[in-house]
Amino acid sequence: MTDAAPSPVRRRPALPLARLARRPGEVRPAPIVPPANVAGRALVTVIGIMTFLASLTLGAVTLVSDTAATWESEIAREITVQIRPEDGLDMAAAIATVRQIALATPGVTSAEAMTDAATSRLLEPWLGADLELDELPVPRLVLIGIDENAPPDFTSLRVGLIAAVPQASLDDHRAWVSRLVSMANATVLVGIGILTLVLVATALTVVFATRGAMTGNRQIVEVLHFVGARPAFIAAEFERHFLKLGLFGSLAGGFVGLLLFLAMGYWTEVNQATPEADQISALFGSFAIGWKGYAGILCVVAVIGVLTAATSRWTVMRQLAAIDMLSPVES
Incomplete structure (x- = not known):
């Protein structure tokens, strides 16, 4: 007499999102992701620091680029003849x-x-x-x-x-212009590289934070997944949570960056007669990044917030796919 083959584990069919929602009069279930914890506050702090560094980088690149363009324009408008x-x-x-x-x-x-x-x-x-x-x-x-x-x-x-x-010699400043353009281009490339590294570091931080949140709520996630909750529903819960954290942290970091550039511009304007302000003005003008710089910082804030949410969603979908690969085969 042969042993009967074990029947494979059957998963219930996917339920629509309306079935998973709260019915009228029911107590609202606990969220999949805790709304506030130590890990969440730490992530907000890290995102705020990353956004601040990205804002400084973008503002510095804008400042150097605009100043170099001004220098180049001023040099290009004048040449010098020296008579020995x-x-x-x-x-x-x-x-x-x-x-x-x-x-x-x-x-x-x-x-x-x-x-x-x-x-x-x-x-x-x-x-x-x-x-x-x-x-x-x-x-x-x-x-x-x-x-x-x-x-x-x-x-x-x-x-x-x-x-x-x-005895006359003409200096058209082309050597200075060439060096100035090379310096500005190198500064822009370095700034883009630093900005890219900041965004990559932010994405990796969100990946580890999302995995930690899933590990802390593994039982809830697995139960919802195996009873038929679609991966998109579970991922959306994490996505909303991390979007709030990302926007809060990026807004804080970007706001501090904006305040720093506004304060430096105000300081150079008020202290124009001092030697320190004269030196800064000679290098960077009024130390104002202009509307393009401020708009760029706001774009960085939005990009980091969206990047946080998208990275969280991608991580959850991959983790759920890994759970499916380790679970018994469906019939």
Whole structure:
């Protein structure tokens, strides 16, 4: 007599979501995910810190990019002609000749020699005040304004200046512009890399937090799953829970980031006369990230909130699929 084969475990058919909902007059069941616990508060703190770092990164990238664009525009609007002093050179006549040639060149909007007072201020940190420029072999500068939309032919202008005044040399600042653009591009790439790492770290944190929440409520999850609750229903419960946590943490971190940039902008505006503010203004202007920077921070807040919910849902669906693989085969 042979033993009868054990009958496979049968799972009940999936129930509609309305059957799992609370009926009128019934006591509301305990939620699948606890609304507030120590792990939830820790996750909110981590998401807030990650959002703050992402906001700082995005604001810094925006600030550097805008400042570099301003520098590039200012440099592109002006070139410099330097006239080296030599024995027998009539500096005044040489300056006049340079101005005449520059103004006759298409694409040049202005040509002004740097005054003795301005030149003295440039040399004052090294040579002291009350300089007598006529007694020193100091090169003189002619500042030439150019049209950004229709710049002159720099090669022809350089050849014409050297032919008329051999002691003159033209600096079109192209080397500085190239270095400036390279620095700005490198800063943007580094910022994008840091922002990506912050988002990846946030997603991994949510994955571990979701797994921990499922482990803490494993019995409830398995009972609901095996009695027919659809995976999408269970995942939606976790998704709503972690969406609230993600939005709360990201809003807190983004708000602190916005306050920091607003405070720095206000500080530089109020303390414009101090050396510290002058140095910051020389590097970053008014330290204002503009509406694009603030809009970017708000986008980061929304992205991190949505990323938290989506990562939680994805984790729950994978965990439920793993439970199905380990459970007995359905008939």
